[in-house]
Amino acid sequence: MVLLRISDKMSTFNEHQFEKKLLSLKDSQDSIQNLSAWCLQHRQQNKKIVAIWLKVLRKVKPDQRLTLFYLANDVIQYSKRKGYxxxxxxxxxxxxATTLVRDNKVKQSILRIFKIWDERGIYDETFISDLTGLLTTSTKGQSSEQSQPLPDFQPRILIxxxxxxxxxxxxxxxxxxxxxxSHLSLSDADALRASLKDRRQGDDVVSEVDEGVAKMEAYVRALEQELKERAVLIELLEQGNQFYDVQKGEAKVVANAYKNFGSRVKNLKRRLDELIPSLKDCSPVPSPDVNAPSPSPDSDIELPEESDPIPGIMIYFFRSELQTL
Incomplete structure (x- = not known):
């Protein structure tokens, strides 16, 4: 029973607890490996773990972001071996996350991680190339923005x-x-005295004054609350402005990458179009003459000699061009 309770406790995943673990993560082998083992133990919650990892990475400073990348590297490499x-x-x-670690203090370390992933086949070459492009491509005003932790901005909260x-x-x-x-003038004391003609009327005036003071106090409290709400709103708007500036920069990077890819595809198509006319005379199986008799079942078809370089050249051309895309 005790072992069962311990096992149940170890299998429990607490998002707030994990976020605290990430924020307190140290740049040491023991600290990183211990938290990596914890993540692997809770791998059933891999989507939540990755989402919280990215959330915390947006909050912290560049040095801590590098430590979080070291953690991701440890988890990813072990998962690759185990098929997680x-x-x-x-x-x-x-x-x-790659767009958040362009700071010169950590960029080279991040590139080394990408190189390890490439050498060990953790991710394919295309994906590593995309990450490298996101890391090395800079946008206007990026250096000052990336040196500061990004706010954990959520449009829903702003709305x-x-x-x-x-x-x-x-x-x-x-x-x-x-x-x-309220027709009672609380700022004119003389008018209040003039209205006090008898005791009964004085009691009515006092009641009106108390009611007026209560309304004034309620109005002041409402103003104070509105000022607080507006101050928070201004802060959220500033965070949103910073957040969307960064998002705009990232979108430009992606758009530019697709634009370059499209240009390379068009260039390949143009070169292929130029090559098509020459392919008619380079068929590996020559077309028979129109008046040629139909071959008998025992006839042999004459194929080009193996020394003919044309087919090999074409295959090499197509392979080399496709690899550049």
């Missing part, structure tokens, strides 16, 4: 905050209207 899903799960997150500010504004306007509808 981490290799595939990490792939899209790595593309996003909710805008709605909250609108509700506060409506509440403040309503309280101000109620305050203005």
């Amino acid at each position: 899903e981490f290799v595939q799960t990490f792939a899209p997150a790595l593309q996003k 909710e905050k805008i709605k909250s500010c609108k509700e506060c504004e409506d509440e403040t306007d309503m309280l101000l209207k109620k305050l203005n509808d």
Whole structure:
């Protein structure tokens, strides 16, 4: 029973606990390997683990981002040997994370990780090339932005905050209207004294004053709350501006990569179109004459000599061109 409880406890995955582990991860072999083993133990939660890894990586400074990449490297390489899903799960997150480690202090270390993955066949050559391109391609204003931790920006929170500010504004306007509808002048003491003609009327005035003060206090509290909400909204808008600036830079990198790929495809098509006319005279099996008699079943077809270089050249050409794409 004790062993069963321990096993159940070890198999429990807590997102908040894992996030704290990532934030406290040290750049040491023991620290990285211990957390790597923890991730592998909870590999059934690989999608959540990778999502939280990327979330934390956005928050921390460049040095800590490198440490998180070391952790990912350890998990990915072990998973490759064992056939775990981490290799595939990490792939899209790595593309996003690579744009966050362009700082010169960590760039070369990240490139070494990519080189190891390439040499050991962790990912294919095309994927490694994409990661390298994302890492080495710089965008305007990127150096200053990437040196600072990116905010954990979520558009949903911004939308909710805008709605909250609108509700506060409506509440403040309503309280101000109620305050203005009160005909009692709280700022004119002489007018208040003049209205006190008898004791009964004095009690009514006191009641009105108390009611007016309560309305004023409610209005002031609403204003204070609205100011707080607006301050948070301004901060979220600034975070959103930074976040979307980075996203725009990443989109430009991807768009430029596709543009270059399209240009190379068009160039290959043009070269193939130029080569097509010459292929008519280079067929490895010559076409028979129109008036040639049909061959008998025992007839042999004359094929080109093996020394004929044309077919080999064509095969080499196609292979070399396709490899450049």
